Amino acid sequence: MKKLQTNWLTDGLIDFEYKKYLLLAYLEGVKEEFGARRLYPVFSDLIMHYNNLMQVKEHKKLVYEQFPQRISRADFNKLEIIYQKIVEDDETMREIEEIVQFAAPKFNHALQNGKEIYDYIESNLEISPVGITPLYRDAGYLFLDEFTGKETRVYEYQMTIFENAYETYRGINTLFIDTFRRSLSNTYENLKVSLVKQRKKLPNPATFVIVAKVPCSFDQSLLPIAKRTLVKYVSKL
Incomplete structure (x- = not known):
């Protein structure tokens, strides 16, 4: 445009x-x-x-x-x-x-x-924790599902805090890890366990899944809105 x-x-x-x-x-x-x-x-x-x-x-x-x-x-x-x-x-x-x-x-x-x-x-995003949520929630994993398909995109997230002259903001940085196909044997819980075994730097990670209930552009709508949704959700816990 x-x-x-x-x-x-x-x-x-x-x-x-x-x-x-x-x-x-x-x-x-x-x-x-x-x-x-x-x-x-x-x-x-x-x-x-x-x-x-x-x-x-x-x-x-x-x-x-x-x-x-x-x-x-x-x-x-x-x-x-x-x-x-x-x-x-x-x-x-x-x-x-x-x-x-x-x-x-x-x-x-x-x-x-x-x-x-x-x-x-x-309003058409469903967010929920995967497994037990630890007390420290400013870093962990985000599982993100589009409206169609059974693939889950996995991100590592890190909450950030920054200030200007007027307010303090909470932000979020994400790092794409991989895409996984869900099945009866590869559930969100199993995926979290697998990540803990493979990635030792987060031994007890907060993990959340967000599922889109309506179709929309992934990079230009779903991902940025999901990140803001996660920030709000974690801030209220």
Whole structure:
């Protein structure tokens, strides 16, 4: 799909009709991705663009925390200087404000569509522990099953904690191990026992299985939503 540059609002020609064309082309691509239940990375990009747009609308200021990790602090400083010059130009700023007024509800509508798909997939995921869950649950294994088939993808997971100026977040890193075909003799419990024997670094691992009850893109929807579901589940135990 057609990407929308991080600095699309201030880069190049600042003209309402031109920016409108860029935005609508991007949102058409978003619509196609969501129609195929492919949420990521499109959903994350939408959130970033919308949040930054709101900062511009409310404070006429770009905020570094709203940008994705691929934007370095040095790059952001250059972008902020450019934007500050734009703010000081009344005529250009009026054009920017017109673009923002047009773009904000468009982004919001697309975000609501994405959230509905996210909530639908999330509500159709079943998560449960495999065997006895130890007291330490910040590392272990995730078994993930798609809607069809009897194959289970196995991941090692590690919970992470990171902070910004406002909040503390729990995140998760995963490492793909292998794909196993389930059978009467190769159950989730047997698979966990086999992993413990083969991988000595986790002698008593927390292990959870997530099963999808609806079809969706694996890499672009199921896996990222399953990871967030696991974080929420473990945090409540």
